[in-house]
Amino acid sequence: MIPDRFEYYAPTTLAEAINLLQQHPDETKVMAGGQSLIPLMKFRLATPGYVVDLRNVPHLDVLQERDGSLIIGAMVREARLESSALIRQRYPALLDTSSVVADPIVRNFATVGGNLAHADPANDHPAMMVALRATLLAQGADGQRTIPIDDFLVDTLETSLKPDEVLVEIRVPQPAPRSGAAYCKLERKVGDYAIAAVAASVTLDENGACTQAGLALTNVGPKAIRASAAESFLTGKPLNDETIREAAKLAAEAAEPGSDLRGPADYKRAMVRTLAARALRRAAQRATGSIAHNGNIGGGVA
Amino acid sequence: MATETETPIRGMGHSVKRKEDARFIRGRGRYVDDIKLPGMLFLDIVRSPYAHATIKNIDASAALAQPGVLAVITGKDLDAAGLAWMPTLMGDKQMVLPVDRVVYQAQEVAAVVATDRYAAADGVALVNVEYEPLPPVTDPIKALEADAPLVRPDREQKTNHIWHWEAGDAARTDELFNQAEVVVKEDLYIPRIHVCSIETCGCVASFDAVEGKLTVYMTTQAPHAIRTVFSLVTSIPEHKIHIISPDIGGGFGGKVPVYPGYVIACVASIKTGHPVKWIEDRSENLQADSFARDYHITAELAAKRDGTMQALRVKTIADHGAFDAAANPSKFPAGLFSVITGSYELDAAHVEVDGVYTNKPSGGVAYRCSFRVTEAVHTIERMVDVLAQKLSMDPAELRLKNFIPPEKFPYKSPTGWEYDSGNYPAALRKAMEEIGYEQLRREQAEKRARGELMGIGLSTFTEIVGAGPSHTFDILGIKMFDSAEIRVHPTGSAIVRIGVQTQGQGHETTFAQIVAEELGLPVENITVEHGDTDTAPYGLGTYASRSTPTAGAATAVAARKIREKAKNIAAHLLEVSPDDLEWENYQFRVKGTPGKAVTMQQIAFAAYTNHPQGMEAGLEAVDYYDPPNLTFPFGAYVCVVDIDRGTGEVKIRRFLAIDDCGNIINPMIVDGQIHGGLTMGMAPALLEEITYDENGNIQQGNFMDYLLPTAMETPAWETDKTVTPSPHHPFGAKGVGESATVGAPPAIANAVVDALSHLGVTHIDIPITPWKVYKILEEHGVAES
Numbered sequence A: 001m002i003p004d005r006f007e008y009y010a011p012t013t014l015a016e017a018i019n020l021l022q023q024h025p026d027e028t029k030v031m032a033g034g035q036s037l038i039p040l041m042k043f044r045l046a047t048p049g050y051v052v053d054l055r056n057v058p059h060l061d062v063l064q065e066r067d068g069s070l071i072i073g074a075m076v077r078e079a080r081l082e083s084s085a086l087i088r089q090r091y092p093a094l095l096d097t098s099s100v101v102a103d104p105i106v107r108n109f110a111t112v113g114g115n116l117a118h119a120d121p122a123n124d125h126p127a128m129m130v131a132l133r134a135t136l137l138a139q140g141a142d143g144q145r146t147i148p149i150d151d152f153l154v155d156t157l158e159t160s161l162k163p164d165e166v167l168v169e170i171r172v173p174q175p176a177p178r179s180g181a182a183y184c185k186l187e188r189k190v191g192d193y194a195i196a197a198v199a200a201s202v203t204l205d206e207n208g209a210c211t212q213a214g215l216a217l218t219n220v221g222p223k224a225i226r227a228s229a230a231e232s233f234l235t236g237k238p239l240n241d242e243t244i245r246e247a248a249k250l251a252a253e254a255a256e257p258g259s260d261l262r263g264p265a266d267y268k269r270a271m272v273r274t275l276a277a278r279a280l281r282r283a284a285q286r287a288t289g290s291i292a293h294n295g296n297i298g299g300g301v302a
Numbered sequence B: 001m002a003t004e005t006e007t008p009i010r011g012m013g014h015s016v017k018r019k020e021d022a023r024f025i026r027g028r029g030r031y032v033d034d035i036k037l038p039g040m041l042f043l044d045i046v047r048s049p050y051a052h053a054t055i056k057n058i059d060a061s062a063a064l065a066q067p068g069v070l071a072v073i074t075g076k077d078l079d080a081a082g083l084a085w086m087p088t089l090m091g092d093k094q095m096v097l098p099v100d101r102v103v104y105q106a107q108e109v110a111a112v113v114a115t116d117r118y119a120a121a122d123g124v125a126l127v128n129v130e131y132e133p134l135p136p137v138t139d140p141i142k143a144l145e146a147d148a149p150l151v152r153p154d155r156e157q158k159t160n161h162i163w164h165w166e167a168g169d170a171a172r173t174d175e176l177f178n179q180a181e182v183v184v185k186e187d188l189y190i191p192r193i194h195v196c197s198i199e200t201c202g203c204v205a206s207f208d209a210v211e212g213k214l215t216v217y218m219t220t221q222a223p224h225a226i227r228t229v230f231s232l233v234t235s236i237p238e239h240k241i242h243i244i245s246p247d248i249g250g251g252f253g254g255k256v257p258v259y260p261g262y263v264i265a266c267v268a269s270i271k272t273g274h275p276v277k278w279i280e281d282r283s284e285n286l287q288a289d290s291f292a293r294d295y296h297i298t299a300e301l302a303a304k305r306d307g308t309m310q311a312l313r314v315k316t317i318a319d320h321g322a323f324d325a326a327a328n329p330s331k332f333p334a335g336l337f338s339v340i341t342g343s344y345e346l347d348a349a350h351v352e353v354d355g356v357y358t359n360k361p362s363g364g365v366a367y368r369c370s371f372r373v374t375e376a377v378h379t380i381e382r383m384v385d386v387l388a389q390k391l392s393m394d395p396a397e398l399r400l401k402n403f404i405p406p407e408k409f410p411y412k413s414p415t416g417w418e419y420d421s422g423n424y425p426a427a428l429r430k431a432m433e434e435i436g437y438e439q440l441r442r443e444q445a446e447k448r449a450r451g452e453l454m455g456i457g458l459s460t461f462t463e464i465v466g467a468g469p470s471h472t473f474d475i476l477g478i479k480m481f482d483s484a485e486i487r488v489h490p491t492g493s494a495i496v497r498i499g500v501q502t503q504g505q506g507h508e509t510t511f512a513q514i515v516a517e518e519l520g521l522p523v524e525n526i527t528v529e530h531g532d533t534d535t536a537p538y539g540l541g542t543y544a545s546r547s548t549p550t551a552g553a554a555t556a557v558a559a560r561k562i563r564e565k566a567k568n569i570a571a572h573l574l575e576v577s578p579d580d581l582e583w584e585n586y587q588f589r590v591k592g593t594p595g596k597a598v599t600m601q602q603i604a605f606a607a608y609t610n611h612p613q614g615m616e617a618g619l620e621a622v623d624y625y626d627p628p629n630l631t632f633p634f635g636a637y638v639c640v641v642d643i644d645r646g647t648g649e650v651k652i653r654r655f656l657a658i659d660d661c662g663n664i665i666n667p668m669i670v671d672g673q674i675h676g677g678l679t680m681g682m683a684p685a686l687l688e689e690i691t692y693d694e695n696g697n698i699q700q701g702n703f704m705d706y707l708l709p710t711a712m713e714t715p716a717w718e719t720d721k722t723v724t725p726s727p728h729h730p731f732g733a734k735g736v737g738e739s740a741t742v743g744a745p746p747a748i749a750n751a752v753v754d755a756l757s758h759l760g761v762t763h764i765d766i767p768i769t770p771w772k773v774y775k776i777l778e779e780h781g782v783a784e785s
């Protein structure tokens, strides 16, 4: 439980941080909340020679709506999302997600940026961001670039960030009228990574037909999986028991689960179906205003 | 004279706030890792990545070159001192450090001693061990096959079979089975689990070469037994060994065994001349320290068609890992498993257990289960439900029909135990009434008609605790008495020293209450000490719910000895004959003369200032209590579950525990013990298990995958009690520390099976995971689609 030797830096500007990254690009790790990085180091599964902590870098903790997007600074901690009135009222699906990440102690440290940059298929935010079609802003020595979430997530623990790039912010499109989203997670116990989880996002037209659907899966493949067939199937259709059941079935088909201590593969696939149906129902309820825009929904809530 | 205090006595039956909590909640507890001695070094352990391998070579040169590393100790070093092996409490022997082979993953291979724990950890990473892997065996049933890898070639017997043990009457049991109208049979597996105390194991060993004295601060539940074992192993005279067990952050049976780390730390201190601290980290604790359960059971129950239970036949394969290092009483290799006939009147029973070696860490720790009582209770309580289902009888009705009737106590069980007292129907009826059993059954029927799944599970268990009478119970020959020593000071306060060792049970409070009650001294004025072998009287320690039945009894008897002497002093003070005195309302009164009385405070002062001529001064007593029998607490638990048809999740809606532990010293502490015990009982029922892959790799080696329940998984426990005193205990108490851990798992398993019984499900092995349940739902076409 004691990490190998490393040098620790806590730069006070982004430029300084990027400069530090450039010096030993292959031996340096950025640290945000440290809740994934430090356990890896303590188990000596990661042995970076240098750690660059972003805690003192200013302006990475914005949380506001701007230019049609919700801006989440990379260093916004989960606890901040949970206590934000803006999130509670306008982005309840992010609250669904945040409140099932780990436990309150971890959430006091863990950041949304770290959750995405870590790119563990078991992390909860990636699937939600895929369903919401978020865009990420990264900054490196060569300047800034925006990366759509689907391009950002490359593989297990692998993103398209370059070794000297820092993730700066996440941009979530502001919800159109009659939109709703939800995140349903099944876990073995509180604080656990998902057995499976499903993020759903829908926008309806005046007649209740789905104009846009986002559906993505957590921890049933090498990375967060977009259930594209289910998304296309729903587009143009009303959300009812029948279409939801069919979309859930398509979502389950998109899963690529393996068997492990969180259950056999066929169980996880079945759970994607159950959770997709529950998430879609909850998203549709939110879109039509038939339920309050808050509250947790775990796997167990029908 | 001493001033009289207004403070009430608050002896038996008072919910006195725990004396120890003031320091615990203010962060002022003193655990082993808080001990810092001048010049102290740190020890860290190199562990085997293989479950079974020969060691070709250990190269410590890189580690020794690391700044701060002072020594690397290997099995060869220990072997030279005759310490590479140590005896276990079960008559087996166990490697301290291996000379040429490892027999389980995470086994200790070498130890690094350094100036700080960081240097020690870096040193561990630099010790280069060359292994040649051998095929391991981790399944005890396969281990018994002729061509299985041999776990212990060091033994004369070239087999993985350790011992065979049985109890009861085989012939009579077979006869009843042959004639039986109904027989039910199930295979039950009680998985391997770990105690996972909040505090891991560790010690600070300090050898004083000038005095030739070894002082060891260590996380042990049994400091005196450890002192004797250490003396026998090291041949350091026993008076030159001082074991101090400071505050202990949970033991649960896991801190009874002697682990290699303790011995290595002592050797390291002798070798370096410095105090040496060894503290396990969480993963080491979980991967290498002794495990519990791991019983493969086949049980059969014979009955008449009207539900009269007649006989029980049980065969068991017990997985003990690589060393038989359990801490049972010596004559009980399978613990008290033969209490398996439970609360039921049976004509006969026959129980067999075969102990087996596998390439896993030692098993058999008595994890909050007395000794193997959890396994026994799970078996009988499941089997009663299986029988009820077969007979289409309500499980409550079947239990009421077969309970040992209250008037038959003391009751001689078919496996030889004499149950001291019990009133099982009263406890079950109370539970049924409080939970609204009939109404729940109606609700269940309605829900079933709508396709919803809800279950009600019962567990009406009998515990067996308080080991134990010297004619049967010993550990390495040391009889399982326990002790107390009380000294009353001149001003009427007192110190009590006991041979048992608290790890959260609240002894500092409850033992003070016993003395308060017996002597009429306010509980505040009584200090309880334990855990220091230089000052406490010899005792066998705390586990198996034995503290109140043994040392608690010793405390009451010692106090009564003091009261006898006090009576003579009172007679002297009141100028009457002792025969004219009565002990009433915590005072000695002259019979028939109101107002003529003396308190214990007055007597205590006189014992030092004005004692009668010819009598010894002072007011103190010692008692070594040899219990005439064990005590048999019991309970009736009801669990109500709902099952999510979309996920297979089991939600405990209600859980009511009616416990009977005889007379209660402190109801709040008993409640605390039951709440904690219920959570620890729920854990293996729904969450916890340790498994190994075919290469012997542990699958749940950290808390990400070893699923300890948190407050979030824990339902709101409902508790109540009945009181059936023990007839042989000095104040009618039994023991309660383990009842709930023992009683809860079958109540939960029974509730889940009950929810699915209409589908023909008769048994599900614990832990009952969502995917086990979901598979059943799918197979029967009742999963939510």
Ligand SMILES: Cc1cc2nc3c(=O)[nH]c(=O)nc-3n(C[C@H](O)[C@H](O)[C@H](O)COP(=O)(O)OP(=O)(O)OC[C@H]3O[C@@H](n4cnc5c(N)ncnc54)[C@H](O)[C@@H]3O)c2cc1C
Binding pocket: A029, A030, A031, A032, A033, A034, A035, A036, A037, A038, A039, A054, A074, A075, A100, A101, A102, A103, A106, A109, A110, A111, A112, A113, A114, A115, A116, A117, A118, A122, A123, A124, A125, A161, A165, A166, A167, A168, A191, A192, A193, A194
């Ligand atoms: C007990 C426990 C339970 C957990 N359970 C869950 C769970 O249920 N669901 C879940 O989603 N997560 C869970 N986590 C993980 C937790 O949410 C992590 O903290 C999170 O995934 C990473 O966020 P962080 O801020 O701690 O990142 P860090 O640990 O600091 O970093 C993680 C990785 O991301 C990189 N990184 C971080 N920020 C940036 C940046 N701005 N730019 C570039 N790279 C960056 C780091 O270099 C590192 O490789 C759990 C963690 C613990 C300890």
